Amino acid sequence: GMVCLSMLVFNLIYSLHLRAGDRRMRRRVEKIAGKVRPQLQRAEAGAALEERHIAAMRRCLSRVNNLLAFDRFLDEQGETQASGAYLRQLQPIFLELALVYQRREETQAAYFCYFLTRHQLQRYLDTEQLESVVGGYMKKDSLYCRVNALKALCSFGSAEGVLEALRNLRGHGVPLHEKIIVETLLTFTGDANRLIGQVWQDLEQFTVPIQRALLDFIRFKSGDYCENMLGILLDDSKDRELRFSAIRYFGRYPYPPVRQPLLAAVTDLNPLNWEFAAISAASLARYSGDDVVEALSQAMHSGNWYVRYNAAASLAAHGLSYEKLVDVVAGDDRYAREMMVYRLESRRLAEENEGMTAGV
Secondary structure, eight states, X not given: OHHHHHHHHHHHHHXXXXXXXXXXXXXXXXXXXXXXXXXXXXXXXXXXOOHXXXXXXXXXXXXXXXXXXXXXXXXXXXXXHHHHHHHHHTHHHHHHHHHHHHTSOHHHHXXXXXXXXXXXXXXXXXXXXXXXXXXXXXXXXXHHHHHHHHHHHHHHTOHHHHHHHHHTTTTSSSOOOHHHHHHHHTTOOSOHHHHHHHHHHHGGGSOHXXXXXXXXXXXXXXXXXXXXXXXXXXXXXXXXXXXXXXXHHHHHSXXXXXXXXXXXXXXXXXXXXXXXXXXXXXXXXXXXXXXXXXXXXXXXXXXXXXHHHHHHHHHHHTTOOHHHHHHHTOSSOHHHHHHHHHHHXXXXXXXXXXXXXXXX
């Protein structure tokens, strides 16, 4: 009973603390609004902000609680011509704040980067100097700080700033997972073609995990680099993971010259090369022809489950009739039959669900 009573008292006190925190935040927002609204009117009229206001905001926003309140005020204000003109004139203090928060604890540094990302400051500011400072945040040990810094740089839209930040990842804290890097790069607001062109020039400067993330980013953004990807696929000196990324690229963008290498990989009986066979089998879903069906049929008899699964999925994706698919795996291989039956049942259930959804 005492434990339950203690928990109730704790929850009550914590709830009161949260409500008090909301009230304090509301007061901070109102205080900042009182300072900023007259200056918004000046900015909208084309007049310069008062120097004392700029100095006051520099001191005010150097405290993270006030930065939180300013963030909320900007949300409430919305994206207007007045707010854009106001932020443009505040540009010098954001560079100074970046230097201030770079010396702060990592949670505050991470939030400052988050603030920069949320308000897409590149629409109002010349961010070149700010980029170089935020790039330094990538050297911090905090995972959240580095992720938010990379997001901020992507929001600035500078290809050079983003690639320099990725170079700074080496040897600092917990490595960023490739998926995080890819998802962040997909938010890049600048010229993606320029970024990709720079990637190809500097690819060897990055670690293999980052190279793989960059190749995956290219796969999601552009189909204009088939020749480059083919070079990676056929280069035996390249890391296997990079060659796998190239195969996945050709699964998204069919490319006739890669047809034979994919067929050779999917029919390779060497168990040490099962990853090449499995990924190639998945990529061949987009390539038509009897030779492709034959190669996938052979892959159905592989001793590796992943190879059989991807081969079955690709055969089903070719739109062959039920009878044709059954004939493909006819024989004594029970595993091949079971895998194909599983894929056929999955396709039938998916079609039934689509029919029910369309009926509704």
